[in-house]
Amino acid sequence: MPKHSLVARNYWLVKSEPDVYSFDDLLREQKTAWTGVRNYQARNNLLAMEIGDAVLCYHSNLDRAVVGMAEVARSAYPDPTTLPEEEKGNWVCVDIRAVQKVTPISLATIKAEPRLADIALIKQSRLSVLPLTPEEYTLLCALGGVKKAR
DNA sequence: GCCAACGTTGGC
DNA sequence: GCCAACGTTGGC
Numbered sequence: 001m002p003k004h005s006l007v008a009r010n011y012w013l014v015k016s017e018p019d020v021y022s023f024d025d026l027l028r029e030q031k032t033a034w035t036g037v038r039n040y041q042a043r044n045n046l047l048a049m050e051i052g053d054a055v056l057c058y059h060s061n062l063d064r065a066v067v068g069m070a071e072v073a074r075s076a077y078p079d080p081t082t083l084p085e086e087e088k089g090n091w092v093c094v095d096i097r098a099v100q101k102v103t104p105i106s107l108a109t110i111k112a113e114p115r116l117a118d119i120a121l122i123k124q125s126r127l128s129v130l131p132l133t134p135e136e137y138t139l140l141c142a143l144g145g146v147k148k149a150r
Numbered sequence: 151g152c153c154a155a156c157g158t159t160g161g162c
Numbered sequence: 163g164c165c166a167a168c169g170t171t172g173g174c
Contacts, residue, residue, distance in 0.1 A: 017171095041157095107173080125155075126155065126172065
């Protein structure tokens with residue numbers, strides 16, 4: 001297996017508040033630095049991301065839905081938005097690149113799906129960067145109208 | 151706007 | 163090291 005395979009090895013979900021940074025913003029920019037994560041568990045998930053990993057984008061608050069697909073374009077590096085008083089957290093960011101929109105998958109739909117009962121999105125509702133199992137990822141892609149999961 | 155969940159901080 | 167107080171996130 002080459003170091004940078006085109007096949008994603010890990011699957012993730014990242015949250016944003018759509019009025020702060022939406023998937024449409026990412027589509028417009030194509031690529032962005034996913035900065036501002038200030039939670040240790042979320043940071044550790046960022047540290048585990050590899051180039052090419054698949055990322056689903058979720059909108060919290062008003063939307064409460066998975067709205068798009070992205071991929072990791074650069075693995076973890078120091079978050080340039082870290083304030084001096086935050087430095088002891090060794091906060092990091094990754095770069096993600098937009099792939100495509102999906103048919104929005106609402107939180108209600110996710111909660112109603114028995115095969116997603118253990119998804120971290122529900123189990124740890126406050127975690128903003130979380131892993132998905134291959135099964136969860138594939139199912140979410142199907143629910144989002146994406147025929148072929150990468 | 152409220153509240154539950156939960157992470158962090160600081161006193162002891 | 164414990165725990166109360168407090169702050170933040172995110173669903174409803």
